[in-house]
Amino acid sequence: MLYIILALISGCLVILSMVINSYLAKKIGVFQGTFVNYTVGLLFTTLILVFKNEFANLSMSALSHIPFWAYLGGVIGVMVVVISNIIIPKIPAIYSTLLIFIGQLFTGLFIDHFTGNLISKGKIIGGFLIIAGLMYNFNVDKKQIAKNEQ
Incomplete structure (x- = not known):
């Protein structure tokens, strides 16, 4: 339950972070804001490591044994913040x-498929129901905006 x-x-924090x-x-600016975000x-992470006295676990020999692809998380994180900084002001939260959730959902299904984890038809159907609900809501909002403009 804790997890x-x-x-x-x-x-909640992801959405709040994206809006901030x-x-x-x-x-x-988009890239300046991303730079400030990561700085x-x-x-903050440095302070946590100092207060928890866990800098000892962060050695160059330990870091050198990590595969290259594992460092791509930082690059992907920067791309997420940059893209979010561009789209959040343009479309409602x-x-x-x-849309981000749908991307996460189908990426999770894709990863589960290639890592051999179980993918039920219910998960796929649920993803498409979310897309259908989003499209329906978008059309309702579009009609309401058109009605208000008259």
Whole structure:
């Protein structure tokens, strides 16, 4: 149960982070905002490592044994922040949240498929139901906007 609660909190923090980062990006620029985001994150992580006294676990020999592809998470993280900084101000938060969720859902299914994990028809159908609901909601909003403009 604890992990479910932590996952929900993480989801809330991701959306909150995206909104805050996009505001920062509007004020100082997309890449500048991304730089500030990662600089503050680095400082915060450094403080945690110092207070927990865990710098000893971070040696060059340990880092050299990690495969190259494992470092791509940082590159992907930067791309996520940059893309979020671009899209959040352009489309409503609910649409960007759902679209990002759909991307995560189908990427998870793709990864599960290639790592041999179980993929049920229900997961696939659920993903398509979310897409259908998003499209339906988009059309309802579009009609409402057109009606309000008359």
